Amino acid sequence: MEFYDVHTHQIFLEDSDDPYHSCIFDVYPLEFEVAKESYSRHAFSCGIHPWYSEESDTQLAYLSEIASNPRIIAIGETGIDRLKGPSFDLQIPVFKKHIEISEKLSKPVVVHCVKAWEELIRIKREVRPTQPWIIHGYRSKPELTERLVREGFLFSVGDNINVDSMQLIPLDSLFCETDESDMPIRQIYLQTALALNMNIEEFAERIAENVRRIFPLLQAPKPYYPDEEEVED
Numbered sequence: 578m579e580f581y582d583v584h585t586h587q588i589f590l591e592d593s594d595d596p597y598h599s600c601i602f603d604v605y606p607l608e609f610e611v612a613k614e615s616y617s618r619h620a621f622s623c624g625i626h627p628w629y630s631e632e633s634d635t636q637l638a639y640l641s642e643i644a645s646n647p648r649i650i651a652i653g654e655t656g657i658d659r660l661k662g663p664s665f666d667l668q669i670p671v672f673k674k675h676i677e678i679s680e681k682l683s684k685p686v687v688v689h690c691v692k693a694w695e696e697l698i699r700i701k702r703e704v705r706p707t708q709p710w711i712i713h714g715y716r717s718k719p720e721l722t723e724r725l726v727r728e729g730f731l732f733s734v735g736d737n738i739n740v741d742s743m744q745l746i747p748l749d750s751l752f753c754e755t756d757e758s759d760m761p762i763r764q765i766y767l768q769t770a771l772a773l774n775m776n777i778e779e780f781a782e783r784i785a786e787n788v789r790r791i792f793p794l795l796q797a798p799k800p801y802y803p804d805e806e807e808v809e810d
């Protein structure tokens with residue numbers, strides 16, 4: 578099995594890194610230069626979190642400069658958050674700037690969205706992006722999931738999932754992530770496979786296919802062969 582963590586903020590030192598998974602590390606534009614030297618095996622997503630969209634001009638300008646680097650394989654996380662951060666008047670233009678970069682460079686967007694689904698759908702309809710938009714940390718209710726699937730979003734799920742929604746997400750639209758969780762990516766795969774009544778190996782292969790399609794530049798990790806006990810956990 579190959580494990581892919583498509584959204585994480587946790588950077589492990591190469592020595593203590595788990596060789597059986599590949600990550601997309603989320604970094605701020607100004608962190609990228611240092612991070613890319615320190616972590617040779619993984620890839621990056623780069624952007625400005627909506628909580629910090631205020632006074633983000635320097636980061637944004639720098640993002641435009643570095644985003645074409647082949648090690649940056651996604652733009653974000655970016656998006657809109659109703660509960661935290663500045664007003665939408667400030668968040669939305671910054672989000673749109675990320676979208677512009679994503680379209681220009683043909684790189685997918687990692688989306689953070691909290692209680693702003695109508696706005697998110699409206700913006701997607703208005704922009705009609707050619708690039709995939711992956712909603713990260715997805716755990717919302719089935720009714721919303723059905724709508725978002727129809728609108729063509731992709732989904733990345735972490736430690737906290739909505740089991741009823743999982744059945745509604747097409748398998749070719751799904752990824753796994755650790756984000757800031759302590760739960761290891763392998764555990765997140767197991768939990769998600771269980772929610773889907775799937776065998777972990779079959780599930781991991783389907784996710785790997787999605788990664789190869791959407792993030793072809795993400796290096797494959799060392800394949801992992803579990804012992805029987807772990808699979809049944």
Ligand SMILES: [Zn+2]
Pocket residue numbers: 584585586603654756757
């Ligand atoms: Zn995150």
